[in-house]
Amino acid sequence: MTIRHHLTAEILLSYAAGNLAEGWSLAVATHLALCPDCRAREVQFSAIGGEALEDAVPAELSDGALAACFALIDLDEVDLNGEAQQPLPPVIAGTPTLPEPLRGYVGGDADSVRWSSVGGGIRQCLIKVSGEAKARLLYIPAGDKVPQHGHRGLELTLVLSGSFADGAMQFHRGDIEVADEQVNHTPTAGPGEPCICLAVTDAPIVFKSLLPRLVQRFVKI
Amino acid sequence: MIDGSRGPSQTWEDLLVAVSATQDRAAFGLLFRHFAPRIKSFLMRGGTSEALAEDVTQETMATVWRKAEQFDPGKASASTWMFTIARNKRIDRIRRERRPEPDPNDPSFAPSPAVPPDREVSALQDAVAVRHALGELSDEQREVVMLSFYEDASHSVIAERLKLPLGTVKSRLRLALKKLNGLLDPTVYGGMS
Numbered sequence A: 001m002t003i004r005h006h007l008t009a010e011i012l013l014s015y016a017a018g019n020l021a022e023g024w025s026l027a028v029a030t031h032l033a034l035c036p037d038c039r040a041r042e043v044q045f046s047a048i049g050g051e052a053l054e055d056a057v058p059a060e061l062s063d064g065a066l067a068a069c070f071a072l073i074d075l076d077e078v079d080l081n082g083e084a085q086q087p088l089p090p091v092i093a094g095t096p097t098l099p100e101p102l103r104g105y106v107g108g109d110a111d112s113v114r115w116s117s118v119g120g121g122i123r124q125c126l127i128k129v130s131g132e133a134k135a136r137l138l139y140i141p142a143g144d145k146v147p148q149h150g151h152r153g154l155e156l157t158l159v160l161s162g163s164f165a166d167g168a169m170q171f172h173r174g175d176i177e178v179a180d181e182q183v184n185h186t187p188t189a190g191p192g193e194p195c196i197c198l199a200v201t202d203a204p205i206v207f208k209s210l211l212p213r214l215v216q217r218f219v220k221i
Numbered sequence B: 001m002i003d004g005s006r007g008p009s010q011t012w013e014d015l016l017v018a019v020s021a022t023q024d025r026a027a028f029g030l031l032f033r034h035f036a037p038r039i040k041s042f043l044m045r046g047g048t049s050e051a052l053a054e055d056v057t058q059e060t061m062a063t064v065w066r067k068a069e070q071f072d073p074g075k076a077s078a079s080t081w082m083f084t085i086a087r088n089k090r091i092d093r094i095r096r097e098r099r100p101e102p103d104p105n106d107p108s109f110a111p112s113p114a115v116p117p118d119r120e121v122s123a124l125q126d127a128v129a130v131r132h133a134l135g136e137l138s139d140e141q142r143e144v145v146m147l148s149f150y151e152d153a154s155h156s157v158i159a160e161r162l163k164l165p166l167g168t169v170k171s172r173l174r175l176a177l178k179k180l181n182g183l184l185d186p187t188v189y190g191g192m193s
């Protein structure tokens, strides 16, 4: 499986710098789990962070800062010794459809998602994240179109199962589409199997046709 | 990077390994003296108050102690590894958000392709390549890249700080990243074909 659609350098840099809201970071981290190429670039961008730290003009610490830090360390060790063993996560056979960290956010793999219908056979599941970006899983039946929509901001769409086409471009598992407000698109699920994807937006999705817009009012797309 | 208090051939990486292997408090003290003031300054540049920056710096260094055994000098330089700990602490303690990260032990995690040992790029080569690539940028380009690493340094905050139009910051960053991308291709500096 070769991934063809990757993250932009701007997004990887912001992730490495720790400047992305949680929803964006979730899409980035889940793509990174599936994409060794972007992972290698992210490692290099983190190394720029190392340089930034090395270049920082040292600030003055309070007297006894090191002693205070050792006190914290000794306190930690007491805590750790008294701490019960963390329960191990359930063992999963085979390759889960939802990689970590996404699976942890959803609370299980794709078969345990609690979908709600948004009309036209399309289903969604909102994912709880803090910050301004909104994350959801989408389920699009094989061959179906997601109603044409534009968005006021960025949209990241990561395929987890099945595929979708947007214009002439094909997106398969691991591929991520980076669409800005200029893109007005009609993603269509590939034939044969439904498409499950993670979609992150920073503004409500604006559907172009009337019916989905009415639906939108009720289901908080 | 020779510092009177370290042995002449001791690197920051050696000191971290000593902390991990023997809970060496003297080695940790040297790391603390070098990195803690930089971490505090790094946090304060993001607009964090001095008192909170001091607390988060101490927590970051305590985490460095606790996680020292996870430090792999083959994978990251000491400063990069400590940067990632400070960054995650900042997200957790100052922004109060979670930072999602991939889990290499997850069965869905796609392993990196194996590289023949003679073509492997070490963390040291990586760090040298990054430093070299940053040096190849113009001063203005380097500035927007480095500013991206401070808290809440969104493009519009950087534009405000530099008193530049947002479009200028965005295009400057885009050009800088394009240049870095070419310079940081491991197939170039790693000697791979």
Ligand SMILES: [Zn+2]
Residues within 6 Å of the ligand: A003, A005, A006, A007, A031, A035, A037, A038, A039
């Ligand atoms: Zn990628």
